[in-house]
Each structure stands twice: as C-alpha cells, then as structure tokens.
Amino acid sequence: MKQDQRICIWDNLKCFLMLSVVLGHFVNQYPDSSFMRSMSIIIYSYHMPLFIFVAGLLQKKWTKERPFRWDKPVYYIILGYLLKIFIYMVKVAFGQEAVFSLFTDTGIPWYMFAMAAYMVIAWGIRKWNPKICLVVSVVLALLAGYVVEIGSFLYLSRILVFFPFYYAGYLLDSETVLAFTRQKWVRAASVFVILVGLFVSFYWIDDIFSIIRMFTGRNAYALIRIPGCGWQHRLLCYAVTVVVSVALISLMPDKRLAPAEAVGKNTLQIYFWHRLVLYIMMFSGFSDAIRQNCGMFWIPVYLLIAVLLTFVLSLRCFGWPLQKVKELQMCIKNAM
Secondary structure, three states: OOHHHHHHHHHHHHHHHHHHHHHHHHHOOOOOOHHHHHHHHHHHOOHHHHHHHHHHHHOOOOOOOOOOOOHHHHHHHHHHHHHHHHHHHHHHHOOOOOOOOOOEOOOOOHHHHHHHHHHHHHHHOOOOOHHHHHHHHHHHHHHHOOOOOOOOEOOHHHHHHHHHHHHHHHHOOHHHHHHHHOOHHHHHHHHHHHHHHHHHHHHOHHHHHHHHHHHOOOOOHHHOOOOOOOHHHHHHHHHHHHHHHHHHHHHOOOOOOHHHHHHHHOHHHHHHHHHHHHHHHHHOOHHHHHHHHOHHHHHHHHHHHHHHHHHHOOOHHHHHHHHHHHHHHHHHHHHO
C-alpha cells in the first residue's frame, strides 16, 4: 500500500472519530430519547479508545536520534487548563453551577491531561519489556474499577482505563495494523460485526444501556447499575471495543477526501472548541428550541448541526489561538 494511501486512511479514520466525539456529546444530552441512547452506546463503545489508539499509533517513537520532548505533554496540560477556564466562564455567563478544580474534572478536559500522562508514561517505561507492560496496564485498568476513590481525581480512572489502547498503538505500526485489517476475510467479518452491533444497540437498548458508564472509563464498578459489576464487565467492554475498532479500521476508505483530510489534521482544535459551543447551545435554550419547533425532524436537524460544527471547527481560524499558545510556550522555553 502506498504511503499516501496510508495517510488517507488515518485522516479518514480521525475524521470519522472526531465526528463520533462531537455527535456523542450532542446525543448524550437527550437520554430520554431511545434513538439517542442507542447512538450514545454505539459511539461510546469505540470513539475514545480508538481515538487514543490512533494517537499512540501515529506517535513517533522516541530514540537517541529523536529524544523525548517535554514541551508536548506540557502543551496538552496548558490546553487542558485553558479549556477548564473557558468552560467555567461559559457556565458562569449563563448562570449555571460552575466549579473550577485544579486536579479533578468529569468533563472533556480529561483527554488533554490523559494524553500528557500517556506520553510521559510510555517514555518512562520505554526500556521495560513491552509485552509485560501492556499486560500490567490491562490488569491495573481492571483493578482500578474496585477503587471508588480513584474516580476523576487527577483523571486517574480514565488514564488507567484507556492507557492500554494508547500503549498498544504505540507498540504497533500502521503497516502491521493495515496488513491485518485490510485482509478480505477481516473486511467481510467487519461488515457482520457492524450490522450485529447496530441491531443489538437499537433492539436491546433498554437492556444494555447501563453498560455505557463502563465505556466512559471514569466510573468505579460500584457506581455502575449492573448486578455484580466487576473486572469481567470491563474485560467484556475491552473486547467489544477491540472488535468494533478493528471493523472500523478495516472498512475505512483509503481514498483522499478533502473534507475528511481537513478534519483529520485538525482534531485537537475541534475537540477543544466543540464542547464550548454545545454548552452555549444547551444553556441558551437553542438545543431545546430545535426539539420543540422541528417536530419529528428535530433529531436529524440536531445531528446535522453537530456534523456541520465539526467541519466548521476544522477551519484554520479556530486553530490559530491554539497555535499562538504553542508559540508562546516555545518562546518561554527558549528564554529559560
């Protein structure tokens, strides 16, 4: 497979995942709708684990010729705190309950801090046996669910739960992943997996929706409304995520799609801004107005806005503030 085809596949996948992230946050606002619940559990079963896996997969390996750069995790931490501040300001502006905490958060800033942690951890264990490290990371994720206190403090629960996906991606390379996922039998099985997943998610949504709290990665087993919830449920969710993720990679087109390329290259800025826009839509009553005034078409209209928002936020102007933050960070680093 040619180099440009490999790049197109990952850009297309990152675009799909970014659309999934935005749609996931939009549909999660209306859990009273059966359709929205089905969409939520479908999206949450793969979107962040696969997004994080791809981040690890495309992360350049650290060597003597390419040493670890501390400015990268620091940049993510800076963006995380900026996002926390902006969310706090939006909530205050609309008279919503707003709490700012330095070391805990249940909202989307967790991803920024988790990415910083993943880079540091992967670098710190670079000389250890990678297979043992991967197994240990899975075991720690399974055990973390028994400690209610971990939760969102220092984003530990999500860091532990999703790290195996980042580390697996970091250990693999795109050629190996594509060599497996582009096989004909894998692609045929992937179609079956997607169809079965859609059927189960829509037909048995009331029976399986409780498991969504497991897919978020931040809830202890005791807080999940499943009798006897424990490590076996997390392991099952891991298996579902891996199977669905393989299916999505397998079926991802390898053709250059200009809109998808724009989104795929600018996922960080889309992630940074989209929740703020959604908060404004919700707190201003705009989202509810769509539901009240669009009748039976409110869901298509609402979801179309989410899709359009994803592409709008991929424009260069929305990346400019983040770029300036990075430039300021580098100026401070060089001056020290």
